[in-house]
Structures are given as C-alpha cells and as structure tokens.
Amino acid sequence: MKKYSVQKAPFIVPTTDGKLIEEHHGKASTNNDEISIAHMVAPPYWCEPFQTPTFEEYTYIIRGKKQFIIEGEIIVLETGQSIKIEKNTRVQYSNPFDEPCEYIAICTPAFSIENVNRED
Template identity: 65%
Template sequence: MSKKYTLQKTPFIVPTDDGKHIAEHFGLATDGNQNISIAHMVAPPGWSEPFQTPEFAEYTLVVRGRKQFIIDDETIVLKAGESIMVDGHTRVQYSNPFDEECEYVSICLPAFSITAVHRES
C-alpha cells in the first residue's frame, strides 16, 4: 500500500547572497511541485528585495519580527501573528528595514520560480 502523505525532513536550502535564509519544504526546487511552494524564511535586519511583479499569488505568515510590503503605492507592515495574501501580477517589494530578524512562512500558488517572479533590476 502506498503512503498517503509526504513527510519533509530535509527542505531545500536556497542559496542566497543577501543573508536571507530560505528553506523550501515543498515546491519546484524540492520535489518538482509546480502547483505550490511552501518555504520557511528568516530575513536579517536591513534586508530587502527589488520590486517584482510575480505571476503567482503569495501568502505570508509572520512568525517573529516584522516584515514590510510596498504594494503599488501603499506601505504595509506585518508583525508576528499577522498574515497577508498578495495577488499574482501585483507589483510588490518585500523588506525588513527593522533592527531585528523577521521569521516567516511563505506559500506561493502556483509554485515560486525565478522565471515567474519578474524582479526589477
């Protein structure tokens, strides 16, 4: 009988050069899943990404610290216990301009891919 679950004990650690820790538990890099990606992340103080307009929707749940979102022309700051869903095809910038780390969980539908994120240079 085949198992009706997948246990993930060794997420894929995404190499970064900005100090951010990304552990993808399910998604393209881990198990080839194109429908969803689930990642645990820790963003260091002062971290930011360029603006992007991803093809996928992204759900974020902040576990610890704060995370800033600039969505179109609105700035939103989430703190621990708060969450947000940003629709696909929405221009957004993610950052942690604060003095403490930000730990969060990110879920992308469909799965995150570098070709679908469309980061600005």
C-alpha cells in the same frame, strides 16, 4: 502507496543577501509546480528589488516585522499577522527593522525565478 510525505530535508536556496530560505515543498524541493511552502528568515535591513510575480503569495509572520510596498502602499506586518498578495501585483519585500523577521511564504502556483519578474 503512502498517502502522505514528510519533508525532513528542505531545499536550502542559495542566497547572497543573508536571507535564509528553506523550501519544504515546491519546484526545487519536491518537484511540485502547484505550490511552494518555505520557511524564511530575513535579516535586519534586508531588502529585495520590486517584482510583479505571476503567482499568489501568502505570508505568515512567525516573529519580527516585515514591510511590503504593494502598488505604492506601505504595509507592515507583525508577529501573528498574515497577508495574501494577488498575482500580477507589483510588490517589494523588506525588513528595514533592527531584528530578524521569521516567516512562512506560500506561493500558488509554485515560486520560480522565471515567474517572479524582479526588476533590476
């Protein structure tokens, strides 16, 4: 039995907002409930609703900038920066800038639509 697995075909999450989500490891791609690792590209002027996830989320910015509103505080990450957001924290993710933002997101336990708790 192999002690590793190489992901060559990430699950492409269907979106309607122009955001690219390639889940390399997680519930949808590898049936892993413990962690999800996704490569994402948020288009310019993209925005998600506020949410209060029941997972920790780590974000690393590969290129561009991404805005976070965390418990009312605005934080902007730039290329080469990263952040960890604790579970049960109200947050909004957006790219209000005029260039795409490419980043890696890691969630523990794994992301699922049931545990993200998006607001309407």
